[in-house]
Amino acid sequence: MSGHGAPTLTVDGRGLRVVVVAASWHTQVMDGLLDGTRRALADAGVTDVTEVRVPGSFELPVAAARAAGGGADAVVALGVVIRGGTPHFDYVCQAATMGLTDVSVRTGVPVGFGVLTCDDDAQALDRAGLAGSHEDKGYEAAQAAVATVVALRALA
Template sequence: MSGHGAPTLQVEAAGARVAIVASSWHDQVMDGLVAGAERALADAGVTDVTLLRAAGSFELPLVSQGCAAAGFDAVVALGVIIRGGTPHFEYVSAAATDGLARVALDTGVPVGFGLLTCDTEEQALDRAGLEGSAEDKGREAAEAALSTWATLRGLASLD
């Protein structure tokens, strides 16, 4: 299982303003990812959560960048790309991944990476945090964003 060895990240983030940016493809998988992210945010005490939909995974970086510019403390980017019979999978996966990293680095706003890149729909469902899923990647992405936010806040207080 790919999630073997994943850390348990528990952060108190009351007062943080968080955007969840979710692609619009593969409803069942996306519903699970969004629900997992929302559970993690609620568990961390985050009450100011805005859910925005991007057309697809390729659009996640631009919408995430817009959220950073709008003053959100953290962004949780969620999407799923399932391999097909064309190079489309590689191009979109690389562009979305690179774009999300660039948003975080260029803006200084943490971006939780919840982009599933799977060979099959079954693999995506197994990572979506649904009942019976082996992993909850939406939750993990939200926890990573909050953990990074908390770390950066701690650095600012060292001055």
């Protein structure tokens, strides 16, 4: 499992403003990712949460950039891209990854990366935080974003 060795994070996100940008493809997987994100933010005490839906994972960076520029303390980006028979998978995964990385580095606003890049539906379902899933990547992405805000504040 890719989650092997993951840290146990306990973070206090009270007073933070977090924007969740989520793709619309693969409803069942996205519902699981969103539920995990909501649980993680609630566990961290974050109450100022805005959720924005975009068509797909390719559109996540532009929404994340707007959120980061609009005063969000952190952004959580959620999406899922499942490999098909064409190079489209590679282009979308690369664009989402590079775009979200650019937003975070350029703005200084942490972006939790909750974009699943899977070979098939079964892998996506196994990471979506649903009943029977082995991992909860929505929870992890939100927790990482909040923990990074806290870490960065220690550097200020």
